[in-house]
Amino acid sequence: MSLRHALLGLLADSPQNGYDLTRRVEETLSGYAWSAGHSQIYPELKRMAADGLAEVVDEGSRGSKVYGVTDAGRAELRRWMFSPLSEAPARNEFVLRLFMLSSLDLPDVRVLAEQMADASDREAVELADTIKMIEDSVPPDQPHGYARFAAEFGRRWFELQRDWARWVLEQLEQAPRAD
Numbered sequence: 001m002s003l004r005h006a007l008l009g010l011l012a013d014s015p016q017n018g019y020d021l022t023r024r025v026e027e028t029l030s031g032y033a034w035s036a037g038h039s040q041i042y043p044e045l046k047r048m049a050a051d052g053l054a055e056v057v058d059e060g061s062r063g064s065k066v067y068g069v070t071d072a073g074r075a076e077l078r079r080w081m082f083s084p085l086s087e088a089p090a091r092n093e094f095v096l097r098l099f100m101l102s103s104l105d106l107p108d109v110r111v112l113a114e115q116m117a118d119a120s121d122r123e124a125v126e127l128a129d130t131i132k133m134i135e136d137s138v139p140p141d142q143p144h145g146y147a148r149f150a151a152e153f154g155r156r157w158f159e160l161q162r163d164w165a166r167w168v169l170e171q172l173e174q175a176p177r178a179d
Contacts, residue, residue, distance in 0.1 A: 003036050003044050008053060008069055008077040015057045015068035018042045028147070048073065094161060110172055117165035120158045127155035 010016065010024055022038045036044075045067055048054040053073035058066035069077070094116070101109050134148045 005080045008073050011069040015066050017064045017066045018045055113165045113168045117162050120162035124155050124158035127151050
């Protein structure tokens with residue numbers, strides 16, 4: 001995935017300026033799917049406009065440019081959405097730490113597994129709260145929207161990590177204690 005596709009997806013929701021896009025990336029994508037700061041977002045918006053994927057649809061009083069996605073941008077987003085997943089190597093800090101558990105003494109593995117379970121549980125609870133906010137903000141006769149799908153995936157992902165860490169702790173309880 002690229003920043004370009006993340007921005008196209010956000011612009012497909014509604015036209016936005018660089019500041020609004022930076023805030024939305026921080027509030028919704030960063031920490032879960034994709035992170036980028038304004039120093040990356042503003043130049044990418046200019047490149048997208050030069051490539052015909054986005055266009056300036058309004059300008060603010062201080063020269064702030066509001067971008068909207070073009071038909072070509074929607075077509076590119078759709079092409080990317082249906083393309084096979086990237087073969088880029090995975091980068092997952094949680095999983096990397098799993099591979100490194102053998103570098104710790106058994107008492108430290110227990111502490112780390114407890115920390116992982118607690119941190120994952122906090123994230124799952126936070127996402128459950130986010131899901132509730134999404135559900136409460138949508139009128140009863142309307143669907144919950146696609147943000148609900150992403151939040152539900154995140155909640156389940158963190159519950160999986162929490163449950164795994166608790167399983168590790170159970171397995172360690174069966175091992176002889178060295179502490």
